[in-house]
């Protein structure tokens with residue numbers, strides 16, 4: 399499965415389990431407006447590390463979260479290359 | 480077999496906890512700077528009994544810069560980590576007015592910063608599994624005064640704040656976070672107490688006996704078990720009635 403699809407699927411599942419209403423996941427959607435809270439993002443990052451063995455957020459010096467869903471997906475797509 | 484990390488498991492309370500948890504069927508990952516004959520004997524015993532297991536992992540936990548790597552190495556070598564018992568600690572005593580700043584720093588580094596950072600990294604496994612157990616070994620001196628250990632007491636009280644707020648952060652995932660507050664226990668940490676002081680503490684205990692390592696280990700064993708899935712954010716006093 400492509401990285402993009404994996405991330406979208408994980409986001410959807412996590413939102414469901416954590417009972418968070420999820421906005422339609424488009425690239426320009428602000429992550430913070432997606433419905434996922436910071437714990438959901440932490441779970442997502444942990445699951446992606448588990449699945450692909452990468453954690454691009456911890457290896458950047460800039461600890462700011464990517465702003466949009468698209469930024470987040472690109473960060474992981476680039477880290478896989 | 481569930482993996483559970485016990486820090487400072489080479490002797491004293493941590494060793495007792497490692498023994499108990501392996502007898503309950505956990506795979507205990509025992510962390511300390513050196514292993515030693517007692518831990519080796521406990522490891523052999525666990526392997527013979529065949530219920531649980533103990534593996535030693537050498538790490539100086541005051542090396543905060545190494546802890547992320549440590550967590551990754553543990554995950555790689557042993558698989559997902561179910562829980563962590565933050566037990567390793569320094570018990571430096573002395574009047575605050577005479578205590579060198581470097582000693583205060585060493586105390587806070589090992590007793591506060593290290594468990595926070597290690598837990599942060601090991602939580603990853605628990606987030607993925609949507610379950611887990613964190614037990615922080617505090618002390619009754621977090622809630623009652625004892626002269627000559629103000630710096631140490633401050634570090635133990637820090638564990639209570641950590642426990643309660645982390646319990647709220649991760650509770651929705653079924654991860655429990657609790658503190659255990661032992662009374663005075665006879666270990667290497669308390670060697671500098673003389674016989675008279677020991678007797679005085681024991682005589683003040685409601686049960687007229689000292690707190691044993693096994694008392695503390697039994698509480699930890701309960702908190703990490705499935706029986707304790709409804710208990711989080713608590714501070715469990717295990718002190719033979721010192722504070723009763």
Ligand SMILES: NC(=O)c1ccc[n+]([C@@H]2O[C@H](COP(=O)([O-])OP(=O)(O)OC[C@H]3O[C@@H](n4cnc5c(N)ncnc54)[C@H](OP(=O)(O)O)[C@@H]3O)[C@@H](O)[C@H]2O)c1
Nearest residue numbers: 487489490491492511512513539540568618663664666668
């Ligand atoms: N004894 C008591 O009366 C009492 C009462 C209340 C609470 N507690 C708490 O219970 C916990 C255990 O105490 P204890 O009496 O069992 O202490 P202890 O007998 O002195 O054992 C301390 C353990 O921590 C390990 N350790 C120390 N420094 C370390 C470091 N830099 N990196 C990794 N491991 C390290 C030691 O192994 P290495 O030296 O090989 O590294 C040892 O396994 C502590 O958190 C203490 O505050 C004790």
